[in-house]
Amino acid sequence: MKFFLSLLIALATMNAVHAQDSDEFFVRLVKIEIEPDALAQYTELLNQQMKTAVKLEEGVLEYRVVNEKENPHRFTLIEIYRNYDSYLSHIKTPHFLKYKNSSQDMVKSLELIDANLIGRTKKD
């Protein structure tokens, strides 16, 4: 009986740690292909949006964005929000709507993929 109690506590603790680590976050993997001509303009719009969102919104935690050296019109984003509500609130903000409206003619394709955060490893 004591063994099962310990096991139960151990399992409960593992879940708690796991939840704190990633399950609370809402994580998106985003793939965007833009019109090659719009590269500089699109990059500027995206950076403005990201900086404003992280600064003003409590629930927007971070963005990592790359484009491919050989195909610079192909972007990949990893976006981390505090939770799903933070994301829903984010897509209604003036800065996000400005980005969305201003860039809509530049975006050829957009793929939004719900994701799990496996690692977020960084120098202290």
Add this chain to the structure above:
Amino acid sequence: MKFFLSLLIALATMNAVHAQDSDEFFVRLVKIEIEPDALAQYTELLNQQMKTAVKLEEGVLEYRVVNEKENPHRFTLIEIYRNYDSYLSHIKTPHFLKYKNSSQDMVKSLELIDANLIGRTKKD
């Protein structure tokens, strides 16, 4: 003359900031598909490798890793190294070679894409 001097200084400063921001880094976008059965084991190996590399290697700056909720065997990584030499040195380390050898039978496909860092935006 004074105007052109100011312009020159402004341009030089912009370049310096830009270089510091991203050009010095070596950035990889990595797509990995693993054998679905190996999910837990692979995740553990990858996390061990990443934590060790960031801790021990001066030139390994950060990893962001996600897998897809609907296809958890599909991983995407954004890796930031201080420069290309840091990357070359990284792939010779014991912890990387251990990861590579231990996971080789789990990995179905691997795509390494050289990338530019567009945004690295995070709460202070």
